């Protein structure tokens with residue numbers, strides 16, 4: 001049994017271009033910790049290849065400069081404790097490997113949708129409630145942009161994340177595949193209503 005004290009001084013804000021280097025460092029570390037051994041189920045070489053291609057000050061700098069993305073940073077004791085990355089106006093129907101077509105799901109068919117592309121919390125704060133604060137903030141960003149639902153793709157071998165999203169109202173709408181290095185992973189696509197219709 002592991003007990004985690006909720007961070008008392010956590011704050012959530014929108015990331016700025018100046019946060020790119022710190023965000024890249026946190027994103028790379030938390031990705032590695034999630035998917036590579038000892039905690040994750042994936043081949044460390046596949047994870048390393050993905051990290052090298054997707055995380056670095058220039059990549060996160062470009063993401064932060066993109067007007068269609070929102071990055072929310074949770075900070076605690078002066079350090080990044082977690083982040084959520086939202087792609088506004090993003091529809092899973094654009095991706096051919098999603099079965100059944102999630103664009104036909106009643107949750108996504110009406111109106112705009114946004115994607116929660118990443119939600120990562122420092123292991124130290126798992127179970128603390130911090131992830132829920134970030135998920136709420138991500139839903140609020142999506143709703144503020146006029147989305148009716150927020151969707152995300154989750155590795156099927158990530159039971160903790162799946163339990164987290166389902167506990168917070170998301171439901172499974174399709175399966176999908178995702179390539180990490182040489183591995184083709186099976187994901188679930190989940191979606192949750194946001195905005196006035198969800199209340």
Ligand SMILES: CC(C)(COP(=O)(O)OP(=O)(O)OC[C@H]1O[C@@H](n2cnc3c(N)ncnc32)[C@H](O)[C@@H]1OP(=O)(O)O)[C@@H](O)C(=O)NCCC(=O)NCCS
Nearest residue numbers: 034119120121125126127128131153154159160161163164
């Ligand atoms: C996913 C994440 C944001 C969730 O935050 P969290 O603080 O760990 O979530 P919570 O503890 O509130 O909820 C997780 C739930 O899963 C349960 N759980 C933990 N391990 C589990 C397992 N192996 N199988 C099933 N459920 C599990 C927990 O008991 C908890 O449920 P409970 O509150 O009913 O007890 C966080 O774990 C994280 O950052 N993980 C690494 C990054 C990641 O996987 N991101 C998602 C990518 S899509």
